[in-house]
Amino acid sequence: MCGRYATARARQELLDAFQVQIDATEGVLEPDYNVAPTKQVPVVLEHRPKEEPKEEEAAGEAQEPARELRTVRWGLVPSWAKDPGIGSRLINARVETVHEKPSFRRAFKRRRCLLPADGFYEWYKLETEEGRKPRKQPYFIHPADGSLMAMAGLYELWREPDGEWLWTCTVITTEASDDVGRIHDRMPMVVEPSRWDAWLDPGLTDPDEVRSLLVPAMAGTMEAHPVSPAVGNVRNNGPELIRPLPTDDDPAALF
16 A cells, blocks of 8 residues: 655656646645645646546547646545545555456546656564564655656546536555565556556557556665654655664664
């Protein structure tokens, strides 16, 4: 499960990296080192700007979709949901079943997005003496080369009672690679740059073709280091959250 991550790249860096055509973000895009469910998060998607969502399904002679950078709420609310509260339970979608689950299959077909990230957090349960409460150590997991992560995601639009559209998203997860699996058995699905165009293309709707774009990260491409327990409190935010703990111990010794 991916329940916390960091996204701190500058707006212009995201616009350039993803070749964004429309900057649909509002206000200042602030770095967030402690992204949690229900927060507004930056996503990259391709959307036909002036169409209503139901009309978009008809496609046909509609104008070409444009690549956008916008902020949406983390926690997907399906278009058929009666209450947006369901989003808090749909922050992740398993790659093994995302194409067939009622909550995700419609979005998987034509509403795919990328979530820029610097890395994500997972908690490792440390061994403790018998009778003592288990302690969990947070780790920050990130690309070994420091590159930008593009997490595979889906987005949806839900019509609010006032007629406005609520934009929401979910992160697709997969089995963790060997270098991450020691900490947690799941991790976000990372989409390589060579597959960004196809993943974002709403015209690509064949489930098998879409699924073929999702390839788990290769072993050795991710690094992990222990970080401060302060990340467990969503009110804490800042670059200090991703810094390695000052310790003389080799983190690998924990495994």
